[in-house]
Amino acid sequence: MLKTEGINAHLLEKFTPNPGARPLLPALNAKAQVALMCRMLRREGWDDHIAGHITVRQSDGTILTNPWELAWDELRASDIVTLDRHGKVLDSDWNVTPALGLHLQLHELRPDANVVIHNHARWSGIWADLQQVPPVYDQSGAYCGVELPLYDDYTGTFEKQQTSLSAAEALGDAKWALLANHGALVVGRDLRQAHLRVVTLEWRCRRAYEVKLAGGGRPLADAVVERLAMADANGFPFLWEAMARRELRNDPSVLE
Known part of the structure; x- marks a missing residue:
């Protein structure tokens, strides 16, 4: 099991995605990675029909996202x-949701x-609907730290620029947030980090509800959670690849 002190601590800080000769995944272009991310997070419970969106900023400043339809x-x-x-859509006949304004503003601000x-x-x-922040009860809910902001000024969907801007500014430098009476928001440096944050958030919320x-339990001490949260720096070793392989086994056409 994960240790946060002693001989194993460096593994979470300096792991290599493929330490052996066998590749963990086939070569994936940027769009394939985003499609896999959608499939992976849907399995985690981020699945409100056609709602929800992922945006990934590329090195040239363009942004990849899933279509609305x-x-x-x-x-x-x-x-x-x-x-x-x-x-502005550059290469597709699909539409994108007007609610992407929140994402675009976050990319600009952060x-x-x-x-x-x-x-x-x-x-x-x-x-989010309870307007409460769930405690952390176990290791798998602790990988990204204690602090979880609750944005409790929800006045409607994010099509209006001022509504989305106020939410983006309220997030500050946080890595994630609960949006009261709405849902959840996660940001990350890359797909690996964002994936760990999503799965950690869902596990934390599920365990806390259970x-x-x-009848209740004793949460982990904040100091313990913060020691476990060193995984957040790079994403948990090999987790993204393992979950991507699961989706590829289930439906290889995701790469098409």
Whole structure:
């Protein structure tokens, strides 16, 4: 199991994605990676029909995103849309949701936020509707730290520029947030980091709800959570690849 002190601590800080001769994944272009991310997160419970969007800023300033018309479990690499920094579609006949304004503003405000993900998720959505921040009860809910902002000024969907801007500014430099009566928002440096944040958030929220239903428990001490949270720096070793392989086994056409 994960140790945060002693001989194993450096593994989370300096691991290499493929230490052996056998590749963990086939070569994947940028659009294939975004399509896989959609499939992977849908399996985690980020699955409100055709709602939800992922944006990934590229090194040239363009942004990749999922189209509005397709659910996360059906889209393929060729469906991923390229946008300019203002949200104009550059290479697709698909549409994108007007609610992407929040993402575009976050990309502008946050140089570190190359990935922005939003959905009305299953377990984090419960806590967003309760307008409460779930405690951390176990290791798998601790990988990204204690602090979880709750944005509680929801006045409607994010099509209006001022509404999305106020939410983007309220996030500050946080890595994730619960949006009261709405859903969850996660940002990250890259897909690996954002993936770990999403799965950690959902696990944390699920466990906290289950413990609450069971009559309550004793959360982990904040100091313990912060020691475990060193995984957040790079993403948990090999997790992204393992979950990507699961999706490839389930439906190899995601790469088309």
